Amino acid sequence: MKKMGSHGDEYTCEECREIAENVLLSSGDWERLEGWAINTQEMNPEEYEEIFWEGKKLEEAISDYVRKTFWWSYKPSDGEQVFEEFWDAVKYHEESKE
Structure with a gap:
């Protein structure tokens, strides 16, 4: 591998990053x-x-990977309880009232 910058801080040096990127890309195993x-x-x-x-x-x-949908969100849970199926929301509502 080509020598990094002489300053010893390869994580913040732009020159070192460029050298490292070239090494990865030239290996043929990586794609940016x-x-x-x-x-x-x-x-x-x-x-x-x-x-x-x-x-x-x-x-x-x-x-x-996405689709348009509608769902039911239980307000007291600050959006943590979400149900896409209406009847699942109804069931949760009934159980939470017991």
């Missing part, structure tokens, strides 16, 4: 893609992941 990433941590802090989509426009990039 431009797209979008969604981190689901806010939605589910206990079990989350980061999802990446390639594409210039967000709508185009995620078109195979």
